[in-house]
Amino acid sequence: MHDGEAIAVDVLMPEGEESVILLRQGERVNAWLNICPHAGRRLDWAPGKFLVSKGVLVCAAHGASFRVDNGECIGGPCKGESLHDVPVRVEQGEIMLDR
Template identity: 35%
Template sequence: MATRYRLTSVETVETAGSWLFTARDDHGEDTEVVLVPCSDDEKPPVQAWVNRCTHEDQRLHRERVGAVLRDGGIVCPKHGSIFEACSGDCDSGEAAGTRLLSVDIDVEGGQVYLTDDSFSYLREGAADDSDDDDGPDSTSHLQF
């Protein structure tokens, strides 16, 4: 059984739209994980994904603006690919046909817990201070 670590509340994720934390993976690498609301009644109300687009090494959640969510999807700020928030699947843009890397969590009593044995919680927020908050080196016309 995985060790549980309380991350935040479902209400916090739903109110903010997303919530970012840093964890250390099995290989000793610091990895950003983004929590996003999920509106699928058959799934928990929050899902956790590694904070990287599958097409290019691009953060989906940025410290000052959070993750851009549109119609139940997480929008990549670089090329506009949209990942379904509940499944991580992408069927549009440059990342079409891929899926975000999931991180195991549990939701109980309105609280979100990290339960993935491959990750150890380090801190809330980005992995480092170079969050690229000024935006991606975009090749699209998207503006957020």
């Protein structure tokens, strides 16, 4: 995964399997559930493909825009809400789910 790129991965969470967005910023990886707080739909425009531009991740369904550093919605129909964080850590180049 390249710097600034976002991908989706299926992760087995305690509640069951979920699609999770992984977004790399340098050595840091942010992770959120792939669910827009506006309508409960996935954010990707095609499976695992996301629009990331100028520091925002854009929901393909209704155009909500989220900050890539913290998942806060800064524009669109769910302004002021946030993506649901998924705790992860990077160990020796591997992304690990923090439980």
